[in-house]
Amino acid sequence: MGRRALLSSAGGLLMLAAVPGTARAAQTVQAGSAVPQFAASRSSRLTQGTTLVHADMHNHTVMSDGDGSAQAAFGSMREAGLDVAALTDHATLFAIDGLSSGEWNTQAQLADAANDPGQFTALRGFEWSSPLEGHINVWNTGDFADLLKAPGPGNLYNWLAARPAGLASFNHPGREPGRFNEFAFRPAVLEQMVGLEMFNRTDDYLFEGWSAGRPSPLVVCLNSGWRPGLTGVTDEHGTTWGFHEGKGRSGLWVTENTRAGVFEAMRARRSFATRVSGLRVDATADGVRMGGALPIASGDVRFLVDIDRGPEWAGKPLRVQVLRPGTQVPTVVEVVDTVSGAVADLTVPLDAADGDWVVLRISDPSAANGTPGPAGHACNDFAVAYTSPWWLRP
Template sequence: MEDHRQDQTPRPERASRVLDDGTRLLFADLHNHTMLSDGAGDPERAFALMRGAGLDVAALTDHASIPHHQLDYLDPADYPDEEALALARMAPHSITDEGWARVEELAEAADVPGEFTAVRGFEWTEPWLGHANVWFSSGYLGVTTPGRVGGLHAFLEDEEPQALFGYNHPGREPGRFGDFQLEPSLVRRMVTLEMFNRYDDYLFEGVDRGRPSPLVACTAAGWRPGLIGVSDEHSRSYGLRGKGRTGVWAREHSRAGVREALLARRTYGTREVGLRLDATLDGERFGATLAPGGGARELRVDVGGGEHDGRPVQLQVLAPGDDGLPRVVALHDAVGGETAALDLPAPAGREPWLVLRVADPSRRGAGPSGHPGTAWGLACASPWYQEDAPA
């Protein structure tokens, strides 16, 4: 029998200290692999191990990629060069129909409303173009349009109207989802962009190769994702410290509650166990769409939990810059475990979004030299989007 006891590490408060709206904080990991694709973990034990690691919500998302019998017959015309074609031919082992059905059985057995939420998903995996997680679907899809996202978009639009999806480790694969090709009918259901994957911060991914920040590029294309962190676990262990995970502000601890919170973008990504983050801008939590306004704005922030209480943190407020990089609108020194309030300056122009990033000022993270937002990232909240603003 699996051990379902919760991790005894001190847990942060689950109620918001800046907004009284009936939501509670859940800790989630929405991206994990097993032996059903290219992972080493036992799918029969995975949900129990994640629950034992202190997670409230967990998903298994094994790969669904280009079928291996098709790899030698890929059309070079679907790729920009031989290097891209060679990368596409490195498709991982994919989940099977039997594996897909078994994950549903395991998720049903592990799911306990009010205690632990188990979700079945899959990772659509085009090795050159990019990887996308899909949750709450009845079926799964391998890559049917190599080199293009059209097959995935058609599957979501025509066959899976309840499914949600998001883009994984954005910018790692050279194709960048066809430069984040937009399908307007799917904007509402494209709910996540991974800012933390495994141990890595993706805010500046590819910038050193002359590419724009994935966050700036994705939103400029017209998508409006929430931000998350994930472990992308491939080992036999789950819920490891230092890897990405997600904070979800949910109205209900259930699959329906998690799905609603993802649609509302009430999420933040982190790679810190037990880190609590909540924030409001003029009374609206991150993920909200704000009416246009020209005056100063009040930002209230609650960040802390566990080992972060009493430690200095840096609050960074980011907006899209004209150079493809996030622009730092404001920096504020704060202390973990305490609420902070600051007035943001009136915008010089229309800002499509603002993002709150929490950093450790004592450590340098990724990013271009001289950029003011390169302190070590601890967490990144979903954007506040501005109504009718150009992305």
């Protein structure tokens, strides 16, 4: 029986993956019941004018290679506690195990029916899918492009540039061998390429491919000139959308929880990647919010980092690592210990001559990175979150 003939309900039991340091690790939850919520405030201790929403922008259904009915997906994600959710089924050659035009229209209808401005933002998108070059999510376009319309990343960038409202993300970077033609830079879509997945499912992609002799996807992407926000996603292919602890998700700082508000936050790169539910992360560098530009050539930069996951993580030891450009992996120029519920305060000398970007990684020092990099690297511990980069613009 083909996937298009399968209709799966959202019932059944889901065993949540273990997350270091949480008492909820490995508990069993009935899919469709509410996931326990955390009490971390949605308001930043550092900035004003925006509210944190929890988002998952990468999910699949039976309309491509998922197992679940698209009719159940948005309801499941809202019930699981997400504030923003997208369906992004694969766009493949001749709709083989991928979206058809009819299904594309159906997803729009489902998203419109589920969308609840101010409370829950439901989005339709698609995942351009090349088995060699990589996968790219696209949102906010009226049509979609498969490998017939756009047989390579460059063709997709041309297609996207003709739809300036469209936004896109590099998905699970490094999983496919071509890695978007090694992240070959296209200035025409610089502002539209708003995402780089650092967490996909349970995986940290910082050192993806390192064991095979390839450089970090983060380093290659940012050194090539791209300026994406950093994100996490579940990339759900089952029937339990949203009900996963330990899988990727994103935090977005929005002026309002609407489609317009979500897309504005994505364009501003006011996002962080995490794989921990209920986490709040906000960060500034000399008062500039993550995702922004620092108008300096060199000098000391003061970072403030607001990290909180509510009472269950109160006082939990964490680390803030300052990542700077390297040729193969990021250079870690500072590591500071902190705890959940605190604002970390650190001052770091930066020089644009060493590279034009800086990223903060928040980690749990009590657990190991499942995909480690070079021996002794500071990021061989368990990543909890990544801020979006800042760019030095003298």
